[in-house]
Amino acid sequence: MKTILLTAITILAFFTFHATAQTAEKLNPGDALPASNVEMRNIDGKKITLKSAMTQNGLLVMFSCNTCPFVIKNQSITRKTMDYAKAHNVGMVIINSNEAKRDGEDSYQEMAIYAKKQGYFIPYLADDNSKVADEFGANHTPEVFLFDKNGKLVYKGAMNDNPSDPNGYKKMYITDAIDAMVDGKEINPKTTKSIGCSIKRKG
Numbered sequence: 001m002k003t004i005l006l007t008a009i010t011i012l013a014f015f016t017f018h019a020t021a022q023t024a025e026k027l028n029p030g031d032a033l034p035a036s037n038v039e040m041r042n043i044d045g046k047k048i049t050l051k052s053a054m055t056q057n058g059l060l061v062m063f064s065c066n067t068c069p070f071v072i073k074n075q076s077i078t079r080k081t082m083d084y085a086k087a088h089n090v091g092m093v094i095i096n097s098n099e100a101k102r103d104g105e106d107s108y109q110e111m112a113i114y115a116k117k118q119g120y121f122i123p124y125l126a127d128d129n130s131k132v133a134d135e136f137g138a139n140h141t142p143e144v145f146l147f148d149k150n151g152k153l154v155y156k157g158a159m160n161d162n163p164s165d166p167n168g169y170k171k172m173y174i175t176d177a178i179d180a181m182v183d184g185k186e187i188n189p190k191t192t193k194s195i196g197c198s199i200k201r202k203g
Helices: 002-025 069-073 075-087 108-118 128-136 173-183
Strands: 040-042 059-064 091-096 124-126 143-147 153-157
Touching: 040 128, 059 075, 059 128, 069 075, 075 091, 075 108, 075 173, 108 124, 143 173, 153 173
Parallel strands: 059 091, 091 124
Antiparallel strands: 040 124, 059 143, 143 153
């Protein structure tokens, strides 16, 4: 009986440790920009790092793809966010981490076609083996992470309060966060729940 109890406690401790470790790996407000020097291939063929994409007031990183219905129906919000970031001297990149679909709809070639169709004027980057998504703890498309000029995370989550109906939102979290960051004010909320498709990791 004691052996069974000891085994149960050991197993519970193992899973508790790993659950805690996984939680600790999640990026939280105040954390530094991860994977800042990892080179990713842009659709123009050039290699870009997140550090090089940062501009005067910071960097906005969006995890997205070509195929998720939430991404597709929120393209007008993505475009608004791109324009807003540019107007406020915040660098922005869109990252495709769908490695499991890299031979199909989220291939490098399809990314280039999709970006042109959507009028992307910022880097659209292929994340090999979802390495950068793993560093961020990113799980959904679309999902955004905003960093200030010092490379500290100030907001993460959804672009607005109604990803299911982009025409029915009441609050644009990301533009509010950019405003507060640029003005040196407190961001509220600092985190929201991202809603969308899961990032399709390989294996």
